Amino acid sequence: MSAITVVNRRSFLRTGGIGLGLLLGFTLPERSKLAAQGRRPAVAAKPGAYIHIGTDDTVTFLITKAEMGQGTVTSLSMLLAEELDCDWAKVRTEFAPVDPASYGMQGVVGSASIRSSWAPLRQAGASARVMLLEAAAHRWGADKSQLRTERGFVVGTSPNQRLSYGSLSEAASKLPLPANAPLKDPKLYSLIGKPVKRLDTRDKVSGQAKFGIDARIPGMVYASIARCPVFGGKVSSFDDTKAKAIPGVKNVLQISTGVAVVGENTWAAMQGRKALEIKWDEGPNASQNSAAISRMFADLAQKPGAVAKQTGDAEKALAATAKKLSAEYEAPYLSHAPMEPLNCTAVVRGDSCEIWASTQMQSGSRDAAAKAAGLTPENVKVNTLYMGGGFGRRARVDYVGETVEIAKAIPGVPVKLTWSREDDMQHDFYRPASYVKFGGALDAEGWPSVFTARVACPSFGAARGNGVDSTAVEGLHTLEYRIPNLTVDYHRADAGIPTSYWRAVGYTQNTFFAASFLDELAAAGGKDPVELRKRLLAESPRLLGVLEVVAAKAGWGAPPPGRFQGVAVVNNIGSFTAQVAEVSVTQGKLRVHRVVCAVDCGHVVNPAIVRQQIESGIVFGLSAALKGAITIDRGRVQQGNFDSYDVLRID
Amino acid sequence: MAITFTLNGGRQTVNVNPQTPLLWVLRDTLGLTGTKFGCGMALCGACTVQINGNAVRSCVTQVSSVAGKTVTTIEGLSADLSHPVQRAWMAEDVPQCGYCQSGQIMAAASLLAKTAKPTDADISEALRGNICRCGTYAQIRRAVHRAAEIKAGGGKA
Ligand code: FES
Ligand code: FES
Numbered sequence: 001m002s003a004i005t006v007v008n009r010r011s012f013l014r015t016g017g018i019g020l021g022l023l024l025g026f027t028l029p030e031r032s033k034l035a036a037q038g039r040r041p042a043v044a045a046k047p048g049a050y051i052h053i054g055t056d057d058t059v060t061f062l063i064t065k066a067e068m069g070q071g072t073v074t075s076l077s078m079l080l081a082e083e084l085d086c087d088w089a090k091v092r093t094e095f096a097p098v099d100p101a102s103y104g105m106q107g108v109v110g111s112a113s114i115r116s117s118w119a120p121l122r123q124a125g126a127s128a129r130v131m132l133l134e135a136a137a138h139r140w141g142a143d144k145s146q147l148r149t150e151r152g153f154v155v156g157t158s159p160n161q162r163l164s165y166g167s168l169s170e171a172a173s174k175l176p177l178p179a180n181a182p183l184k185d186p187k188l189y190s191l192i193g194k195p196v197k198r199l200d201t202r203d204k205v206s207g208q209a210k211f212g213i214d215a216r217i218p219g220m221v222y223a224s225i226a227r228c229p230v231f232g233g234k235v236s237s238f239d240d241t242k243a244k245a246i247p248g249v250k251n252v253l254q255i256s257t258g259v260a261v262v263g264e265n266t267w268a269a270m271q272g273r274k275a276l277e278i279k280w281d282e283g284p285n286a287s288q289n290s291a292a293i294s295r296m297f298a299d300l301a302q303k304p305g306a307v308a309k310q311t312g313d314a315e316k317a318l319a320a321t322a323k324k325l326s327a328e329y330e331a332p333y334l335s336h337a338p339m340e341p342l343n344c345t346a347v348v349r350g351d352s353c354e355i356w357a358s359t360q361m362q363s364g365s366r367d368a369a370a371k372a373a374g375l376t377p378e379n380v381k382v383n384t385l386y387m388g389g390g391f392g393r394r395a396r397v398d399y400v401g402e403t404v405e406i407a408k409a410i411p412g413v414p415v416k417l418t419w420s421r422e423d424d425m426q427h428d429f430y431r432p433a434s435y436v437k438f439g440g441a442l443d444a445e446g447w448p449s450v451f452t453a454r455v456a457c458p459s460f461g462a463a464r465g466n467g468v469d470s471t472a473v474e475g476l477h478t479l480e481y482r483i484p485n486l487t488v489d490y491h492r493a494d495a496g497i498p499t500s501y502w503r504a505v506g507y508t509q510n511t512f513f514a515a516s517f518l519d520e521l522a523a524a525g526g527k528d529p530v531e532l533r534k535r536l537l538a539e540s541p542r543l544l545g546v547l548e549v550v551a552a553k554a555g556w557g558a559p560p561p562g563r564f565q566g567v568a569v570v571n572n573i574g575s576f577t578a579q580v581a582e583v584s585v586t587q588g589k590l591r592v593h594r595v596v597c598a599v600d601c602g603h604v605v606n607p608a609i610v611r612q613q614i615e616s617g618i619v620f621g622l623s624a625a626l627k628g629a630i631t632i633d634r635g636r637v638q639q640g641n642f643d644s645y646d647v648l649r650i651d
Numbered sequence: 652m653a654i655t656f657t658l659n660g661g662r663q664t665v666n667v668n669p670q671t672p673l674l675w676v677l678r679d680t681l682g683l684t685g686t687k688f689g690c691g692m693a694l695c696g697a698c699t700v701q702i703n704g705n706a707v708r709s710c711v712t713q714v715s716s717v718a719g720k721t722v723t724t725i726e727g728l729s730a731d732l733s734h735p736v737q738r739a740w741m742a743e744d745v746p747q748c749g750y751c752q753s754g755q756i757m758a759a760a761s762l763l764a765k766t767a768k769p770t771d772a773d774i775s776e777a778l779r780g781n782i783c784r785c786g787t788y789a790q791i792r793r794a795v796h797r798a799a800e801i802k803a804g805g806g807k808a
Contacts, residue, residue, distance in 0.1 A: 069748030069785045197744050204749030205740045206732055207685020207725030211750060214684035222679065247668050265679035266688075267671045339689050339697055339750040339784045388687070388750025389784050421690040612747055612787070619786025642694040642782060650788045651775035 021054040021169035024128045024177075051080060051128050057152060057166035059086045064096040064106055065117075066362055067200065068338075068390035069616070071609035074198045076117055078605055082191045083125030083184060086165060087152035093199055095384035098366040106362035118603070126181035128172075135172040136163055151190075195608035200386070212358025212385045215345040217414035221250060223406050224269040224418065226276050227258035227427055230635035231496055232283040235259060242275040252276070255405040257398070262406065266418050285496040285635040290433075293495045293632065294330060297435030297456035301328075305454055305489035306467035308477035312485035314439070317450045321441035324450075325524055327517055329438070331509035332629035334431040334502060335637075335645060340388020341424045344403035347414040348373050353380045353404060358387035360394040368397040372404035391620070392501030396429050422640040430630055431502030432458040432472065433495070434509050438517040441485075446525030447535070451483045453514070456491040457506075460499045467492065471501075475510030475570065480543060481518070481536040497632060503620060507572045512625070515568035529567050530556050543569050546578040546598040554580035554596035563593060575601040579618070592622060623647040656717045658683075659727025669715035674698045676714045677724060685725035685753045689782070696781030699754035700724045706761035706777070725753040728760060736760045739798035747785035755781050759795050768799050 052060040061080050067073045073093050081091055098106055129149055136154035137144040146157050152165050186192070203209035228234055238259050240252040248268025252261050259276055263269035318324060345356040346369065353373040359365045362384055370377040387394055403417040419427075434457040441450035453476045459469035468490045470477070477488040502508060522532045530551045537543045547569045550556075559565050562584050569578040582594040595618050604610055627646045631638045639645040655664045658681070665676055672691075677683045677700070686709060689697030693708040700709045701723040728734045732741065736759050746752045755778065762769055762777040769777070774795050783791070 067748075069746075071747075197741075198746070200749065201741055201744050201746055202732065204746035204752050205737045205756065207683075207753050209749050210684070211687075213688065214678075216682055216684065265667075265671070265675050267675040267679070268668070270691075337784060339687070339695065339748070339782065341688065386750075387748060389748045391784070418688070421692070421695075608744060612785075612790075615789060616747060616786040619788065620784070641690050641692055643692070647782055647784065648786070648788075649780075649782060650778045650791065 021052060021166065022128065022131065022173040023053075024051045024124060024131070051084065051124060053086075053128065053132075053165050053169040053172075055166045055169055057087070057090050057164050058092055059084070059090050059152075059165070060092045060094060062096045063093050066095070066106075066358075066360060066384050066387060066390075068358075068360065068387035068394065070613060071198060071606060073200055074196065075605045075609060076121060077199055078191045078196055079117060079121035080125040082189055083122045083181075084129050085149040085151065085190075088191065088196065090152060091199060098362045098380075098382040098384075122183055123181065126183050127178055130178040130181040131172040131175050132165055132168050134175050134178070135168040136161075139163070139168070139171065192605055193607070195611075196606055198609070210385050211340050211388045212345070212356065213340055213343045213388070213416075213418060215356035215383075215385060215416060217345060217347065217356070217416075220345065220414040220416055221262050221264065221410070222266045222269045222416050222418065223260050223262045223403070224266070224273040224420070225255070225258045225260045225402060225423070226273050226278055227423065228280045228282065229426065229637075230280065230282040230286050231288075231498060232285045233280050233635070234283065236279040236281040238276055238278040240276055242277065243272040246272040246275055248272075251410065253406065253409050255402055255409075257402045257405075260402075260406050260417075262410070262415065266416075269418075270420060282635060288496055288635045289633050290332075290631045293433060293497075294435065296495065297330070297433070297491075297493050298328070298437075300456040300491040300493050301435060301437040301454045303491075305456075305491040307487070307489050308455075308468045308470075308473040309479075309486065309488040311483070311487075314450050314452045314485040314487040317485040318439060318441050318452075321443075321449060323442040323446075323524065325438075325440040325442075325520055327438045327520055328435065329513040329516065330435045331433060331512070332631065333433045333497060333499070334508075334624055334628050335425050335428045335630050335639070336389075336391045336393035336431075336502060337421075337425060337428075337642075337645065337647065338387070338389025338391055338393055341421055342393070342399040342419040343417055344400045345414060345416040346400075346403045346407040348404065348407045348411050350411075351375060351379055353407070354383070355380065355400060355404065356383040356385055357400055358385050358390075358394065359397060359400065360387065360390045360392070361397055364395075364397045365400045368401040369404045372401040373408050391503050392505075393428060395501055421642070425630075425640055425645055426637040428630075428637075429460070429498045429500030431505065431508060431624075432460070432499040433497075434472070434506075435493075436476070436510070436513045438513070440517065440521045442521065442525045446527060447532070448481075448483050448518070448521045448525070450485040451479075451481065451517075451521075452485075452487045453510075453517075454489050454491070455510075456493040458494045458497065458499050459492045471505040473510070474504070474506035475508075475572075476506070476514055478571065479514060480540040480571065481533075482539060483536060495632075496635070503617065504572055507570065508621070508624065511568060511570045511572075515566075515570075519566070528557070533567065533569055537569070540571075542576040542600050543571055543578070546576050546600050550578040550580050550596055550598040553598065554582070554594075556580060575599060577614075590626065592626070595622075619648050652715070654714055654718045656719060657721040659723060663722075665714065667714060669713065671714050672710050673700070673712045673714045673717055673722070674709040677709060683724050683726050687750055687753055689751070689754075693780075694782075695751075696754040696758060696778075697751055699757040699781065701757055701761055704761065704764060706758045708780075723757075725757060728756065734760060735798040735801040736763060736794075738801055739794040742797060743790050743794040745787050745790045745794050747787055751781060751783045751785075751787075755783065755787075755791055759791070759798065762795070763798055763802060767803065769795060
């Protein structure tokens with residue numbers, strides 16, 4: 001349970017200060033999670049998150065998470081506003097500083113913001129509401145139970161008893177905190193479950209929204225870094241004579257990730273960086289290439305790997321069956337390519353450091369900055385700015401550390417580092433390439449009796465005790481199909497290419513592989529792909545539910561002439577999803593005409609935002625399926641910009 | 652070198668290396684950060700501004716080439732979000748991360764200035780060069796049609 005307190009305004013550190021009114025602070029549950037892991041920070045608990053109700057009726061929510069387009073700012077505010085019963089039009093938000101004592105781990109990964117905030121934010125909103133009710137009851141000498149709230153007002157029994165939250169907020173701030181403020185009956189929700197407009201739209205339509213790359217600090221200089229094009233390589237020597245001759249170049253320095261050029265604007269820094277003459281020590285990956293990686297995957301898949309899932313005895317069943325099938329599927333490395341290239345701004349002053357960053361890992365950014373600056377995390381201040389897309393890339397904080405390295409070398413001067421698109425694409429942490437060898441068999445009636453999947457895929461996570469990295473096999477070892485003999489095994493196949501989260505990980509390729517191979521089994525057994533899945537998912541009601549909805553909505557089985565349909569169904573972190581794609585092939589060219597998607601993601605806070613996220617995922621997935629591939633030659637990425645790594649466009 | 656042009660309705664003189672792309676002059680020298688950097692090679696549209704009313708990629712436009720011309724950025728499209736495209740964008744709640752949207756809006760505004768009632772094909776043609784990694788394309792298309800209606804209705808939605 002989260003702790004809620006009424007806070008003395010002056011105890012809050014916040015630029016600009018907080019005006020009069022009610023300030024309700026509370027702590028968030030991640031904090032207790034940290035405590036449970038024995039990692040409780042040494043600092044005393046501080047109620048850092050807050051609701052502030054100004055005397056001008058403005059309601060400000062402090063958002064401890066980050067926003068990359070997924071709608072966190074809006075959805076979290078909706079939880080608070082619903083129970084507070086305030087006027088949505090008066091809601092403002094601010095991003096919180098990083099402070100583990102108050103907020104626990106701050107970051108947006110694994111689709112967890114709403115899940116972890118659902119209970120505490122509603123409780124905090126409800127507590128503030130009760131205090132406003134109480135303040136009005138005092139003023140009118142009325143019984144609190146006779147009063148109600150209405151979109152930012154407390155309303156009494158007589159017609160002239162109507163006071164805005166703002167006019168009550170000072171008085172409310174002097175009241176004790178109510179114990180167990182009651183929560184609304186969900187039937188009465190006016191925001192949760194409704195397609196409420198996003199809070200960040202105005203700023204994003206006017207050009208005023210501040211992304212990381214938009215940070216402007218007085219006296220700031222600009223930096224660009226040349227990194228070794230080969231993964232794992234480093235600087236051997238460099239000559240900066242020509243770079244320093246470029247107008248506007250101020251400084252050249254070597255840092256751990258390469259050679260940094262500092263200039264009076266981004267352009268000058270980038271030009272200076274181009275003029276650097278660097279000899280690289282290309283390191284152990286200098287001859288790595290995509291064909292060799294594929295071969296390594298295929299070789300590994302010849303032998304059994306670490307078992308990730310085993311039902312029945314696939315080997316025995318295969319040997320005993322006449323109707324067998326096998327197939328290999330392979331997917332390439334993929335880049336995230338968020339529209340905002342990576343960047344960070346930092347200044348090191350004496351024994352303190354301040355950074356401005358668009359990051360999915362606010363806590364991790366603070367730690368990375370501290371490490372690079374040689375300071376303790378408590379001496380680093382993190383300013384969270386909007387992210388121009390994250391997709392998992394901004395869960396890595398490499399770009400924060402290198403910015404602070406530069407800033408440390410020129411103390412007192414704020415530095416903004418901007419990666420070029422080529423930097424972004426060639427120094428990503430990629431969605432791993434992957435190879436899966438499938439085996440299957442059919443029983444006498446043509447239903448699948450055996451399904452085996454052997455995965456060869458790099459690993460960036462910690463493998464469990466038995467050698468299985470779940471991020472590599474998710475989407476396979478999580479299959480809920482009732483097939484009597486089902487085996488998934490795994491080979492760790494590292495190739496020296498950095499990999500990481502990419503809008504999930506294994507699900508992005510394994511779902512495609514598994515759905516395709518299941519269709520091969522369906523075709524071999526003469527079964528309809530939807531009928532087959534229904535049978536295999538008879539005991540998985542939520543998967544079955546979305547499958548039935550999508551089949552009905554897509555007109556399964558009756559595509560327009562010349563078009564074909566394909567279906568897939570998956571449960572990724574508790575969101576049950578089914579899709580039907582309608583495609584045609586003309587002269588070998590695939591065209592996707594329509595994608596119908598059914599999702600059951602449990603409690604929906606904002607259906608418009610969920611819809612956006614799903615559409616976004618479909619476009620992202622189609623970009624990957626139809627266009628994207630990162631290939632390696634001589635240890636380096638061959639793509640560099642959107643000409644060689646194209647993505648879906650409006651047509 | 653001093654270069655003078657009209658920027659968002661006002662006279663602007665900058666003293667910079669004339670080869671500097673307009674994008675970096677806007678962002679770094681003048682602090683107009685609404686115009687975004689996405690690729691630097693005219694491949695993504697994030698940096699789209701209007702020069703004499705035409706949608707142009709500022710990342711490949713040398714600042715010297717805009718001398719004497721009229722430049723409009725997202726900050727100058729309207730003072731109060733009243734431009735039909737901005738109103739339509741708000742009504743459709745288009746942005747997700749929002750990073751590409753300044754460019755999308757500037758390209759759409761330039762389309763509408765020339766084609767009062769754009770067809771789907773017109774929209775595809777005009778906005779093909781503007782990438783949105785968040786995949787807001789369906790909403791963008793709806794919003795452009797809506798903006799055309801707002802404009803035709805004399806600014807009333
Ligand atoms: S930054 Fe100019 S088109 Fe991409
Ligand atoms: S809204 Fe994120 S790139 Fe378009």
